[in-house]
Amino acid sequence: NAGVTQTPKFQVLKTGQSMTLQCAQDMNHEYMSWYRQDPGMGLRLIHYSVGAGITDQGEVPNGYNVSRSTTEDFPLRLLSAAPSQTSVYFCASSFRTGLGGSPNTGELFFGEGSRLTVL
């Protein structure tokens, strides 16, 4: 199994450009999410999805869009890149968490990360 696959690993954008970070998982996980990691800030949740066709905002959703047309894929779109979006982005998946109160381990499986620089 490949686990969680993210592409690209590195990207440089100019302010105002748009792009899509791709994320795919082959573990049939219901839950997928995008985080950004910045120095001194910890991982912050951007958007998440608890299943195909269902998405919701996390802590820092502004400037980003997501969609979940299949269980496997969860792309993150930057609409108009800004220097403040320079960060390392991680896609993560797990068995369903939270909703319905079903017990779970809380284990997130992360992709290898995408380093984005916006000039």
Place this chain on the structure above:
Amino acid sequence: RKEVEQDPGPFNVPEGATVAFNCTYSNSASQSFFWYRQDCRKEPKLLMSVYSSGNEDGRFTAQLNRASQYISLLIRDSKLSDSATYLCVVRMNTGFQKLVFGTGTRLLVSP
């Protein structure tokens, strides 16, 4: 105040040493607790869950103190390969049970 706070370190220890990290959380609605490990420029990976009674996994021991709202991780007989950043993670018992990540404590184990 941050929801999850950790000493950023770095903690510099020699091989074979015992080292402990603490993490404090501010929200008493916190339900579950975890330690993740993140190697330099890599993705985080679950190290262990933290149970109320405390739990051990080989050289690693995790403790939870709900009254004082802190979690600890003890590493015995440190190895060079333990060098990494250790992230404290808390899951809230509110609505969507989001995971809140601490900023991490960096450990450097030297020969």
